[in-house]
Structure formats: structure tokens, C-alpha cells
Amino acid sequence: MTEEPLPEHGRVPGEEYVKEGRTPHPGLRPLARWREFAARHGLTVIALLIVSIFVVFALIPHYLAPHPPNRLDVASRLQGPSAQYWLGTDNLGRDLLSRVIHGTRGVLVTSGTAALLGVIWGSLVGLISGYIGGWMDEVIMRVVDALLSLPSILLALLLLARLGPSRVSIVLGIAIVYTPGVARVVRSAVLAIKNSEFIYAARLRGESTLYVLLQEILPNIWSPIVVEASVRTSYAILLTASFGFLGLGVQEPEPDWGLMVSRARDYIQVSPWMALVPVIAISLLVVSLSVAADGLRERIAGTALDTTSV
Amino acid sequence: MIPSWARFALRRFGLMFLTLFLVTLAIFGIVSAMPADAAQFMLGQHATEEALAVLRARMGLDLPAHIRYVRWLGDAVRGDLGWSPYLGGEITPVLAVRIRNSLFMGALGFLVSMPIAILLGVLAGVLAGGFVDRLISITSLAGLSLPEFVSAVGLTLILSTWLGWLPPSSLMAADAYPWQNLNRLILPALTVTLAILAYVARMTRGSVIDVMNQPYIRTARLKGLPERVVIFKHALRNALLPTITVIFNSMGWLMGGLVIVETFFAYPGVARLLLAGVERNDLPLLQATTLVIAVITLSANFMADVAYAFLNPKVRL
Numbered sequence: 273m274t275e276e277p278l279p280e281h282g283r284v285p286g287e288e289y290v291k292e293g294r295t296p297h298p299g300l301r302p303l304a305r306w307r308e309f310a311a312r313h314g315l316t317v318i319a320l321l322i323v324s325i326f327v328v329f330a331l332i333p334h335y336l337a338p339h340p341p342n343r344l345d346v347a348s349r350l351q352g353p354s355a356q357y358w359l360g361t362d363n364l365g366r367d368l369l370s371r372v373i374h375g376t377r378g379v380l381v382t383s384g385t386a387a388l389l390g391v392i393w394g395s396l397v398g399l400i401s402g403y404i405g406g407w408m409d410e411v412i413m414r415v416v417d418a419l420l421s422l423p424s425i426l427l428a429l430l431l432l433a434r435l436g437p438s439r440v441s442i443v444l445g446i447a448i449v450y451t452p453g454v455a456r457v458v459r460s461a462v463l464a465i466k467n468s469e470f471i472y473a474a475r476l477r478g479e480s481t482l483y484v485l486l487q488e489i490l491p492n493i494w495s496p497i498v499v500e501a502s503v504r505t506s507y508a509i510l511l512t513a514s515f516g517f518l519g520l521g522v523q524e525p526e527p528d529w530g531l532m533v534s535r536a537r538d539y540i541q542v543s544p545w546m547a548l549v550p551v552i553a554i555s556l557l558v559v560s561l562s563v564a565a566d567g568l569r570e571r572i573a574g575t576a577l578d579t580t581s582v
Numbered sequence: 583m584i585p586s587w588a589r590f591a592l593r594r595f596g597l598m599f600l601t602l603f604l605v606t607l608a609i610f611g612i613v614s615a616m617p618a619d620a621a622q623f624m625l626g627q628h629a630t631e632e633a634l635a636v637l638r639a640r641m642g643l644d645l646p647a648h649i650r651y652v653r654w655l656g657d658a659v660r661g662d663l664g665w666s667p668y669l670g671g672e673i674t675p676v677l678a679v680r681i682r683n684s685l686f687m688g689a690l691g692f693l694v695s696m697p698i699a700i701l702l703g704v705l706a707g708v709l710a711g712g713f714v715d716r717l718i719s720i721t722s723l724a725g726l727s728l729p730e731f732v733s734a735v736g737l738t739l740i741l742s743t744w745l746g747w748l749p750p751s752s753l754m755a756a757d758a759y760p761w762q763n764l765n766r767l768i769l770p771a772l773t774v775t776l777a778i779l780a781y782v783a784r785m786t787r788g789s790v791i792d793v794m795n796q797p798y799i800r801t802a803r804l805k806g807l808p809e810r811v812v813i814f815k816h817a818l819r820n821a822l823l824p825t826i827t828v829i830f831n832s833m834g835w836l837m838g839g840l841v842i843v844e845t846f847f848a849y850p851g852v853a854r855l856l857l858a859g860v861e862r863n864d865l866p867l868l869q870a871t872t873l874v875i876a877v878i879t880l881s882a883n884f885m886a887d888v889a890y891a892f893l894n895p896k897v898r899l
Contacts, residue, residue, distance in 0.1 A: 418604035421883060422876055423838030426856075430612050433860040433868055510729040514842055517731050518857065533731050537846060540735070541743055541750060547735045555728055562727050 316567030322560040329376035337370035341527045350543040360545035363535065368549040371527035375550070378528055379557070382442055383508035389447035390508075391501045394454020399485050401455065402462030413459070416452040424449045428511060429520075437521040446511050450504050457500050461493040502565035506558050513554050529554055591888045598884045605876045610651050613869045624667065624863045640665065641866065654869070663870035668862045673870045677855065679757055681874060684844070684851035686760045688836050691771035695779040696829060700822065702779075703786025707821070708813060710791050718783065725780035730842040733776045737769060756850035770847040774839045778832040785828045786821070793821040827890040833882030837875050 329336060338358065345365035352360045359369040401412040419427065428445040435441035465471065466489075474488045516522045516530020524531065529550040536547035614620060621637045622629065638644055642653065657664065663673040706718040725733070742750040752766040760767055793799065794817055802812045840853035848854075852871060859867035 414600070415604060415608075418601045419608065421601055421834070421880055422605060423834045423879060425838045425841050426872060426875055427608075429841065429856065429860055430609065430868065430872055433863070434612055437860075506727070514729055514731065517729075517842060518845060520860070530731070533735065534845075536735075540738055544739050544743060547739070551732045551735045555724075555732055558727055558729075559724060 313567050313570075315563055319560040319563035319567070322556055323564055326376050326380065326557050326560075329373045330380045331377075333374045333377060337367075337373040339367040339370040341371045341374035342366060342525045350539060350546065352543065352545050359549045360543070362532070362546045363539050368532075368545060371532060372529065372549055372553045375527040375529045375532070375553075378439075378522075378526070379509060379512055379554075382439060383446070383505060383512045386443045386446035386512070387450065387501060387504040387508040389443065390450030390504055391454050391497060393447060393451040394500075395458045395490075395497055397451060397455035398458025399462055399489065402459035403466060403481070403485055403489065409459075412455070416455055419449075419452040420456070425511065425514060428515075432515070432520055439521055442512060442515050442521045446508050449511075450508070454497075454500050454504065457496055458493065461496045462489055465489065465492055499565070499569045502568050503562075506561040506565060509554070509558055509561065587888070587892045590891045594884055594887050594891075598880055602877065602880055605880070606655060606873065607651075609869060609872050609876070610654060613865050613872075614647065614650060614654075620865055624865055626863075637667075658870075658873060663873070664866040666859075666864055666867040666870075668858055668864040668867055673867060676756075677852065677870060677874060680850065680852040680855045681878075683756070683760050683849070684840055684853065685878075687767050687771050687849065687851060688774065688840070690764075690767055691775035691836075692778075692829070694768070694771060695775040696782065699779040699782035700786055700825060703783040703825070704790055704813075704818065704821070706783065707787040707790025707794065710787070710794075715787070719787070722780035722783045725776055726784070728777075730773060730777070730839045731846055734770075734773045734843060734846040737773050737776070741769060741772075750847075752847040752849040754850060767849075770843045770849050773846070774836060774843040777839065778829075778835055781832060781835075782825060782828055786825050789824045790817065790821045793817045796820075823893045824890075826893065827886045830882055830886030830889055833886075834879040837879050 333341075343366060345361065345367075347365065348354075348357070348361055349365040350361060350363055351357060351365075354360070357367050357369070359367075359372070362368055362371070397412060397416075401409045428449045431445040431448055432441050435444060471484060471488055474484050479487075513530040513533075516528040517534045519531065519534060522528040522531050524535075532550040533547055533554075536550070540547050620641070621634045621643055625633055625637060642650055645653075654664070661674060663677060665671070666673045666676075669676050702718050702722070706715040709715050738750050741748045748769050749766050750769070752763075752770050754760070754763050754766060799812060799817055802816045803809075807816075837853075840851060841857065843849070844851045844853045845857060852875065855867065856871040856875070858864070859871055
């Protein structure tokens with residue numbers, strides 16, 4: 273088995289910290305340090321701010337939304353922004369802003385859990401496959417390649433169909449779909465450090481395989497795993513919203529962003545607001561998350577990675 | 583003596599079949615071999631014993647799983663994809679029409695988007711670092727990271743609601759010839775290829791920048807050739823090679839995007855048939871559509887690899 277070249281963000285962790293030092297100016301006061309970070313990473317800071325606004329939406333929607341998400345006001349349906357309804361209303365006269373705010377929690381929790389599970393499972397598979405190697409590694413990697421060759425939404429749809437559409441199925445479906453991709457990244461990170469002296473030392477001490485995996489290898493491949501998790505989360509949001517749009521796993525009157533877009537489809541010639549508001553919310557969240565993930569990757573790996581190498 | 587790219591193609595062909603075999607196992611495993619009773623699952627909680635028995639007999643559910651798998655695979659190879667309760671008949675003829683519709687829309691999308699993508703990529707690459715480059719790069723990054731229904735809403739609002747150039751829906755009879763309704767196809771075709779457009783533009787930009795820094799470009803310039811000749815005659819011929827592979831490789835992307843786009847525009851393609859299978863718990867239909875989509879994706883990936891090996895001798899080893 274030849275060693276694969278590392279993906280860019282799967283480089284040997286830690287090197288960069290040692291060379292460059294984790295904090296550039298350890299003497300600075302916290303506020304000054306933050307200011308320097310903001311000046312150097314303007315876009316990342318804006319992105320993080322937007323993401324935190326959405327997180328606040330998800331935490332306390334009831335205090336922030338101007339109206340209850342499901343209150344009907346048929347007299348003022350399909351309206352544009354007004355003093356009463358800041359971003360307009362949908363086909364039943366429900367306030368779009370309030371619905372978007374209330375929908376945030378569903379999107380964030382579903383995609384966050386899915387990404388987390390996918391990263392955990394993928395890391396386990398990657399750790400085992402990379403460390404134990406041999407025919408098992410060969411078999412696991414063939415299966416991983418086969419699963420990765422399918423469009424991810426297709427595989428997720430299959431799983432969702434068989435599990436029966438629900439929030440839990442969406443989470444499981446996305447997690448399973450992401451497992452092989454994460455496994456491959458983690459595996460190559462493991463391969464990179466597998467033959468280091470500290471691993472040999474641990475084995476010669478007579479440590480068990482489980483100990484070596486969890487205590488020696490895992491702490492040293494944290495950075496690619498964290499980067500992977502951040503990237504997977506923004507993809508998971510896309511998939512979650514897509515399932516909502518397809519009407520799988522969510523039902524009216526739940527204020528799901530994807531579902532809102534699919535309802536708005538029939539009224540797009542009458543009032544663009546109903547479609548635009550959830551679409552802008554999704555775009556803002558996804559783009560901010562990927563910009564923030566890029567910033568994180570830069571900080572962790574020391575190099576900016578081209579976002580296109582999906 | 584077999585040329586080396588052909589040897590590479592043969593080996594890749596074998597690998598494709600191995601992958602395909604694993605994919606069929608995965609599809610069959612997920613759809614058929616799950617613990618829940620398939621007949622009960624398809625007919626729902628309130629099905630009578632007789633109805634269940636009929637369906638079990640019809641689908642051969644009383645046979646062991648490995649025999650069902652071999653049968654399914656054998657039939658599929660001979661072009662028989664089974665019987666679907668939702669369609670009330672054989673799957674193959676219906677699926678063939680849907681595939682034709684989807685592929686036609688995809689091809690139209692590529693035909694419209696790829697020249698635009700290459701043009702933008704070359705422009706950004708030649709003017710690298712300038713304002714135009716940054717504009718193109720940032721827009722393409724946004725186009726890449728957004729889900730299809732976002733671009734669908736955007737394009738519909740601009741091209742249909744506000745400009746009124748195109749109809750907002752692609753609804754048509756499934757067996758109508760899509761090329762007779764070209765104006766209804768443009769919107770979904772553009773939407774489904776928008777992300778690929780962004781991707782191809784970025785890749786083209788990268789490879790143009792690479793080539794423009796090569797010594798032979800400097801030589802051409804120093805010979806006193808006009809910049810136009812340098813770019814079109816010397817640089818682009820080499821810079822566009824990787825683009826071809828990228829275009830082939832984005833087939834899987836296209837297939838994934840179809841699920842959203844065909845739903846949004848109500849277009850009678852293969853992805854909507856797949857979704858019908860999901861919604862009606864029609865397992866044979868689900869299995870058949872997934873298999874066909876997988877075959878298309880894998881063959882496109884295979885062609886991408888072979889095209890790349892043919893054009894670039896370095897990877898043939």
C-alpha cells in the first residue's frame with residue numbers, strides 16, 4: 273500500500289505552530305490582540321458575526337421575532353416589507369422575518385448534529401482503517417470510493433426513503449453520507465504520523481491498540497478533524513435545506529427554510545419576497561460559515577486552501 | 583503494441599466495474615435488505631394479508647436476499663428493471679424517456695454554460711489580480727457554495743418574473759419531446775449547471791495563470807508576437823486541457839443537482855421519478871432509478887479519467 277499524498281489540510285499537525293508560534297504577539301492585551309486579529313482577518317470577523325447572529329436566533333427566537341411564526345393574517349397576505357411586517361408576509365399572511373428567525377434552530381441543530389455524527393463515525397473508520405492497514409484498509413477504502421462516487425444527495429435520499437422521512441432520519445442520512453469522506457481525510461492524517469517514533473515508543477511500552485489510537489494518534493490529528501467538521505457543517509446546511517425544500521422530514525406549519533422556499537415557488541410571479549427572504553437567510557448563513565471555516569483552516573493549517581477543491 | 587493510454591483505460595474500466603458492483607450492493611442493501619418487511623413498508627399499516635401476499639409473490643420477496651440480488655442484477659443487465667406499483671407497469675420504458683429528458687436538459691445546460699465558464703475563466707486568468715478577476719472569482723465562489731434552489735429562485739426572479747423572457751415552469755407531458763419546448767428548458771438547464779459553471783471558471787482561471795507563467799509564453803512574447811496571438815495560439819491550447827476533464831467530472835454534480843432543479847421547475851426527468859419512488863415507498867422504482875443514475879455518474883467519471891490520460895501522458899502510469 274503506497275501512501276497517498278496528503279490533502280492540503282491534512283498536513284502534519286502542529287508543525288506550523290512550532291515554527292510560527294501560536295499567538296503572534298503574546299504580550300498584547302486581549303482587546304488589542306482581538307483588534308489585530310480583526311484587522312488581519314476582516315472578512316472572517318464579519319462572517320463570524322453573522323454566524324453568531326444566527327446562533328442567537330436559534331437560542332432565543334421567541335424574544336427576537338416580532339410576531340408568532342404561525343400567526344395568520346389573511347388580510348395582509350403576500351405583502352412586501354412594511355412597518356408591521358419588516359420583511360413582508362407569505363401566502364397565509366404569516367410574518368416572514370419571524371418565520372426565518374424561528375426556523376434557524378431547526379436548520380442549525382439538524383445540520384450540526386448530522387455533521388458531528390458524520391465526523392465522529394468517519395474519524396473512527398479512518399483511524400481504524402489507517403492504523404490497522406492491511407486487507408481491511410484495502411476493503412474499507414474500496415467501499416469508501418464506491419460510496420463517494422455517488423452524488424451525496426442520492427445516497428441520502430435512499431437512506432431517508434428507507435428510514436422513513438423524519439428529522440432523525442435526515443440527521444442519520446446526512447451523517448452516513450458524510451462518513452466516507454471524513455474517513456478518507458482522517459485516514460491520510462493517520463498514515464502521515466503512523467510511523468513516527470512516538471507511536472513506536474508507545475507500542476514498545478506495550479500499550480494497547482485502543483490506547484495508541486485514542487491517546488497518541490487522535491490528539492495529533494485534531495486539526496484536520498476540526499477543519500473537516502467546520503466544512504461539513506456548511507455542506508450539511510445545504511443538504512438539510514434541500515430536504516426541507518423537497519418536503520421530506522418536515523411538515524407545515526413548521527417554519528423550515530427549505531419548506532418555505534418550496535411553498536413560495538407557486539407565488540414567485542406574485543410576490544418575490546416570500547421566496548427571497550428564506551433564500552437570503554440560507555445564503556447568508558452558508559456563505560458566512562464557509563468564509564469562517566476558511567479563516568479557521570488558515571489559522572489551523574497556516575495556509576489558505578482553495579475552497580473549490582471540494 | 584497497445585498504446586499506454588489504452589492500457590490505462592482498460593485498467594480504469596475494470597476498476598469502474600468493481601466500483602459499480604459495490605454500488606449495486608449498497609443500493610440493494612439499503613433498499614431491500616433492511617430489517618423491516620418490504621411489502622408492509624410499501625403498502626402501509628392497513629394493508630390486508632391478501633394484498634401483502636400478492637405483492638410478496640409478485641416481487642419474489644419470499645426468496646432469500648442473495649437470490650433476489652442476483653436476479654435483480656441479472657434482469658437489470660438485460661435491460662429489465664422490474665415492475666413498479668406506482669407506475670403500474672414495467673419501469674424500463676418509462677425510465678428511458680425520463681433519462682432522455684434529463685440528459686437533454688443537462689446537455690443543453692452544458693452547451694450554454696461551458697462557453698461562458700471558459701470565457702470568464704480565461705478572462706479572469708489573463709487579467710489575474712485585477713478588478714475583473716476579483717469580481718469573477720468572488721461571484722463564482724458564491725455560485726459554488728449555494729444550493730440549487732437558491733440559484734433557481736434568483737434566476738427565475740431575474741429571467742422570468744422581472745424580465746419576462748422565459749416561462750417560470752417547465753411542466754410538460756413526460757413523453758413530449760423536450761426539444762420542442764426549448765424555451766421551457768433554458769431556466770432549469772441554466773440553474774443546474776450554474777454551480778458547474780462557477781467551478782469550471784475557477785479551474786480554467788487557475789490553469790490559465792499556470793500556463794501564462796511558463797517559459798514558452800515568455801519566449802512567444804519576446805519574439806514580439808502580439809498578445810492576442812500569444813493568448814489564443816500559445817496559451818489557451820494548453821490551458822484548456824484540464825478543463826475538459828473537469829467538465830466530464832462534474833456529471834455527478836449534475837445528477838445530484840437534478841433532484842432539486844427538476845422539482846423546482848416541475849420538469850419530467852429522472853430525478854422526479856426517483857422522488858416519486860421516495861414519496862410513495864416504491865422500492866423497485868427507487869432501486870431502478872438509483873442504479874441508472876449511478877451508472878451514468880460512474881461512466882462519466884471513467885470518461886473523464888480516460889480523456890485526461892489521453893491528453894496528458896504523465897498520468898498514464
